[in-house]
Amino acid sequence: MLKLLINAPKGGVGKTTIATNTALLLAEEGKSVLVLKLSGTSRIKYHIENAKKNVPNIYGKIEVEEHTDENLPNFKGRGKYDVVVADTDDNWNILDQLVDKKRKGWRVIVPIVPSDSEAMQSIPEELQPIVNQSRIIGINLCMKIVPNKCGLCDDSSSDISLVKQRLQDCGLLTYMSRYYLPYAGRVLPPSSPIFLDNSIFREQLNLLLFELGIL
Numbered sequence: 001m002l003k004l005l006i007n008a009p010k011g012g013v014g015k016t017t018i019a020t021n022t023a024l025l026l027a028e029e030g031k032s033v034l035v036l037k038l039s040g041t042s043r044i045k046y047h048i049e050n051a052k053k054n055v056p057n058i059y060g061k062i063e064v065e066e067h068t069d070e071n072l073p074n075f076k077g078r079g080k081y082d083v084v085v086a087d088t089d090d091n092w093n094i095l096d097q098l099v100d101k102k103r104k105g106w107r108v109i110v111p112i113v114p115s116d117s118e119a120m121q122s123i124p125e126e127l128q129p130i131v132n133q134s135r136i137i138g139i140n141l142c143m144k145i146v147p148n149k150c151g152l153c154d155d156s157s158s159d160i161s162l163v164k165q166r167l168q169d170c171g172l173l174t175y176m177s178r179y180y181l182p183y184a185g186r187v188l189p190p191s192s193p194i195f196l197d198n199s200i201f202r203e204q205l206n207l208l209l210f211e212l213g214i215l
């Protein structure tokens with residue numbers, strides 16, 4: 001079973017969005033997906049249940065498990081699923097646990113939003129010590145930092161350059177994804193975070209999952 005974690009210490013960067021779209025994309029590909037809600041505030045269960053009603057061929061392919069405590073479960077012996085996708089809260093608790101407890105085999109997506117100056121400041125800054133710790137204790141972090149909502153204020157390529165520069169300055173460039181997610185906002189329905197009808201979003205998410213060895 002493949003295990004994917006989406007984590008960042010900042011709200012609004014797209015953790016729940018990426019987790020939701022990833023789970024749906026994988027289910028469309030015929031995978032059996034367990035979505036793990038490790039965030040008290042996440043509405044992922046609602047989004048997935050809604051999508052299941054509207055897209056009949058993924059029905060039965062995705063289950064959502066809600067955890068009230070913020071702990072990274074041990075998934076030994078849960079072979080029923082092909083992939084587990086974990087959505088997390090706005091802190092590094094779960095990534096910290098992964099490193100501290102030497103949990104092996106998890107792949108990690110860290111979204112960052114170029115137009116969100118707080119996220120651009122805090123995400124690389126707070127990630128550095130965790131990466132250093134992982135190196136000290138010999139955990140090989142399979143992690144990709146992916147620019148999200150690119151093109152929201154400017155064009156996507158200058159947004160990507162901004163993230164690249166920031167990660168280079170922080171010594172984290174090796175973790176930057178070769179791909180990005182575009183700003184895929186639309187008017188209706190305002191609360192739906194499902195962006196797979198946006199061809200660039202879908203293509204880039206697909207490539208990101210390939211990059212991480214999930215697809």
Ligand SMILES: Nc1ncnc2c1ncn2[C@@H]1O[C@H](COP(=O)(O)OP(=O)(O)O)[C@@H](O)[C@H]1O
Nearest residue numbers: 011012013014015016017149182183184185193
């Ligand atoms: N690529 C994107 N394009 C357009 N809107 C996005 C994108 N990614 C996230 N959003 C929107 O941004 C808001 C916050 O996203 P969310 O996934 O809930 O962030 P987090 O889980 O990190 O708090 C939501 O309204 C979501 O629909």
Ligand SMILES: [Mg+2]
Nearest residue numbers: 015016039042
């Ligand atoms: Mg969320």
